[in-house]
Amino acid sequence: EKAIAVMTSGGDAPGMNSNVRSIVRSAIFKGCQAYVVMEGYEGLVRGGPEYIKQVTWEDVRGWSTEGGTNIGTARCMAFKKREGRLLGAQHLIEAGVDALIVCGGDGSLTGADLFRSEWPSLIKELLETKRISEQQYTRYQHLNICGTVGSIDNDMSTTDATIGAYSALDRICKAIDYVEATAYSHSRAFVVEVMGRNCGWLALLAGIATSADYIFIPEKPASSEEWQDHMCNIVAKHRSKGKRTTIVIVAEGAISADLTPITPKDVHKVLVDKLGLDTRITILGHVQRGGTAVAYDRVLATLQGVEAVNAVLDSTPETPSPLIAINENKIVRKPLMDSVALTKSVADAIQAKDFDKAMSLRDTEFVE
Numbered sequence: 458e459k460a461i462a463v464m465t466s467g468g469d470a471p472g473m474n475s476n477v478r479s480i481v482r483s484a485i486f487k488g489c490q491a492y493v494v495m496e497g498y499e500g501l502v503r504g505g506p507e508y509i510k511q512v513t514w515e516d517v518r519g520w521s522t523e524g525g526t527n528i529g530t531a532r533c534m535a536f537k538k539r540e541g542r543l544l545g546a547q548h549l550i551e552a553g554v555d556a557l558i559v560c561g562g563d564g565s566l567t568g569a570d571l572f573r574s575e576w577p578s579l580i581k582e583l584l585e586t587k588r589i590s591e592q593q594y595t596r597y598q599h600l601n602i603c604g605t606v607g608s609i610d611n612d613m614s615t616t617d618a619t620i621g622a623y624s625a626l627d628r629i630c631k632a633i634d635y636v637e638a639t640a641y642s643h644s645r646a647f648v649v650e651v652m653g654r655n656c657g658w659l660a661l662l663a664g665i666a667t668s669a670d671y672i673f674i675p676e677k678p679a680s681s682e683e684w685q686d687h688m689c690n691i692v693a694k695h696r697s698k699g700k701r702t703t704i705v706i707v708a709e710g711a712i713s714a715d716l717t718p719i720t721p722k723d724v725h726k727v728l729v730d731k732l733g734l735d736t737r738i739t740i741l742g743h744v745q746r747g748g749t750a751v752a753y754d755r756v757l758a759t760l761q762g763v764e765a766v767n768a769v770l771d772s773t774p775e776t777p778s779p780l781i782a783i784n785e786n787k788i789v790r791k792p793l794m795d796s797v798a799l800t801k802s803v804a805d806a807i808q809a810k811d812f813d814k815a816m817s818l819r820d821t822e823f824v825e
């Protein structure tokens with residue numbers, strides 16, 4: 458009987474609870490013991506039954522309809538250091554966990570990949586320092602790890618959608634619809650900042666869904682003169698045709714061609730100074746992330762949970778650790794290592810100012 462543990466890590470995302478519920482119940486259904494690691498990697502570093510807990514079928518009842526993550530999450534600094542990962546390995550082995558499924562974003566899955574690659578040297582050190590026995594060393598030779606992607610940012614390469622992204626998008630669209638009504642009443646312009654870290658997916662899709670006048674995304678930077686003229690021409694054209702509202706969406710990671718940030722304040726200033734528009738800034742913040750998941754995320758998280766358990770049960774020391782993705786509406790397994798490397802290559806391309814490459818690596822063909 459195998460013991461399968463699940464943890465959520467990084468920023469919470471709507472649908473994480475559906476994913477945990479699905480993993481717990483699939484594990485039990487397959488005759489395994491189900492565990493949850495509380496508080497993300499922090500719980501691994503702290504260890505013990507308070508943080509690595511066995512759970513039952515009933516413990517996750519009703520979780521699909523709840524927002525956030527009921528098992529807690531954290532951005533854990535200790536796990537970024539080798540000593541933290543060493544403690545994590547020791548605690549997993551002590552708890553008798555055979556496989557770990559991590560539901561998190563780009564950073565969390567990069568951490569999972571590092572943990573996997575370091576595992577042989579971590580357990581060797583644990584044995585040498587007598588923190589685990591010979592018997593444990595032999596039994597836990599291979600770290601059976603799997604990633605499911607939970608993040609509102611939709612910034613992980615090789616999967617079309619991350620768990621939570623469509624819920625956040627829905628919330629952003631609703632908020633912009635509200636703003637639109639007040640903008641119309643006063644004939645105002647609104648600059649709306651949305652989350653997404655270094656990824657423009659939320660801003661781009663929200664722009665399309667709300668028919669925004671202009672958007673700024675990190676993957677398509679322009680020089681100050683370029684964007685200022687371009688934006689003003691478009692907004693002025695819309696206004697000249699009788700439009701009473703102006704909505705400009707700025708991704709929080711938006712940058713200009715020299716990689717300096719473009720902030721809502723910068724955009725506000727241009728709309729006021731060059732077009733004389735009565736302009737307000739709305740930073741949507743964490744309302745984008747909280748609340749319940751839309752149906753799509755609940756279904757995605759549930760199906761991916763089932764596949765994650767199947768993947769860890771199929772795994773052999775030779776199979777690469779999988780990431781559970783969705784491609785063209787099919788739930789598929791991808792090598793975690795490749796997904797992490799490809800995601801990093803997008804960030805590298807942006808830093809190298811190779812924006813065309815960054816765009817093509819995003820897998821969002823319709824962006825062009």
Ligand code: F6P
Pocket residue numbers: 468532562608609610652653654709746
């Ligand atoms: O990764 C999810 C996310 O919400 C990003 O969009 C945002 O940049 C970040 O997390 C905010 O982090 P925190 O909740 O730690 O402020």
